[in-house]
Amino acid sequence: RSKDAGGSTYHAYEPQLHVHAEERRVLEIALRKALERGEMFLNYQPVVSADSGTIESFEALLRWTNPDLGNVSPARFVPVAEEARLIAPIGEWVLRTACAEAMNWPASVRIAVNVSADQLGDPSFVSTVVSALAQSGLPAHRLELEVTESVFMREGTCAVQVLQQLIELGIRLSLDDFGTGYSSLGYLSRTKFSTIKIDRSFVQGASRNVQENLAIIRAVVALADSLGMATTAEGVETEEEYAMIRKLGCRKVQGYLFGRPMSTQDARALFNDPAKVVAA
Ligand code: C2E
Ligand code: MG
Ligand code: MG
Ligand code: MG
Secondary structure, eight states: OOOOTTHHHHTTTSHHHHHHHHHHHHHHHHHHHHTTTTOEEEEEEEEEETTTOOEEEEEEEEEEEETTTEEEOHHHHHHHHHHTTOHHHHHHHHHHHHHHHHTTSOTTOEEEEEOOHHHHTSTTHHHHHHHHHHHHTOOGGGEEEEEEGGGGTOTTOOHHHHHHHHHHTTOEEEEEEETSSOOOSGGGGTSOOSEEEEOHHHHHHHHTTOHHHHHHHHHHHHHHHHTTOEEEEOOOOSHHHHHHHHHTTOSEEESTTTOOOBOHHHHHHHTTOHHHHSOO
C-alpha cells in the first residue's frame, strides 16, 4: 500500500490520480466526523458449520451512511481511514460495539471482528482489546479477530508477537481473504490461526468447476488440516458452490446462501427462529 505523503500534489497533473485524491479528500473530511455524528453502524453476517448448518459465529461488517455521500462501502472508505490514521478510533468503536452486542447472543456463538494492519501496528492495540473484553464482559474465547496477510508485510511491525499475545489471551485468529495477498507461507508456521478463510474469488470459481480453483481450495484445505487449522469458504452464494465446498472438506461456510450481512435486530431474531439457521 503506497504511503501518500505529498503524493497527491506530486501527481496532480495526472487527471485520474487527481480524481482519486479529490475523492479521498472528500471521504476523509466526512470520515473525521462520522463516528461522533452516529453515521456508522454494524451489520452481522453468519458463519455456519458446513455439516450441521448451525451458526458458529457472526462477522461484524462496518457500514457508513453519510447524509451527502449516501451509503459508502467499507471497501472504499476503510483504505482511506487507514491512510488518514482514522482506523484506530473507528476500529476501536467496532470492537467495543461488536463485543457488547455478542453478549446478547447464545454463549456458543462467537463474534468475528476485522482488524486492519494499521490497528495491529498500534502499540496500544492489545490493551484496547483487553479493555473491550473487560467492559463488555465477553469471554476472550468468544472473540475472533480477522486479519489479512498484509499484516505480515508491514515494515516495523512485530505482527507475529502481537498476534501471539492475542492468542495467549484466548482470542481466536482468522486469516482473511487467504490466497489474495503477496506474502510468503512462512508465517503460517509461526502464527497459530484457528481458521483460514478462503477468498470468495476461489469459491465462486469452484461453482463453475474451474479446475484451478478446485485445486487451490483442495490444497488450502489440506494445508490447514495439517497445521490444525479450520477453513471457512467465503462468498458461498449457490447450492452448487455449497455442495462443492463440502466435498472439498471446508468445515465452515459464509455467504449469501446462508445469510446476508444483517442488522443487529435481525441477527438477534435468528436465535428465536432456529429453523432459519439451518442451511438448506
Ligand atoms: P471481508 O472481511 O472479507 O468481508 C467479507 C465481504 O464479503 C463483506 O463485504 C461481505 O458483505 C461480502 N460477502 C459476504 N458473503 C458474500 C457473498 O455470498 N457474495 C458476495 N458477493 N459478497 C459476500 P463488505 O461488508 O462490503 O466488506 C468489505 C471488506 O471491508 C471486508 O472484507 C473487510 O476487509 C472490510 N471491512 C468491513 N468491516 C470492517 C471493519 O470493521 N474493520 C476493518 N478494518 N475492515 C472492515
Ligand atoms: Mg473478514
Ligand atoms: Mg474475508
Ligand atoms: Mg474477502
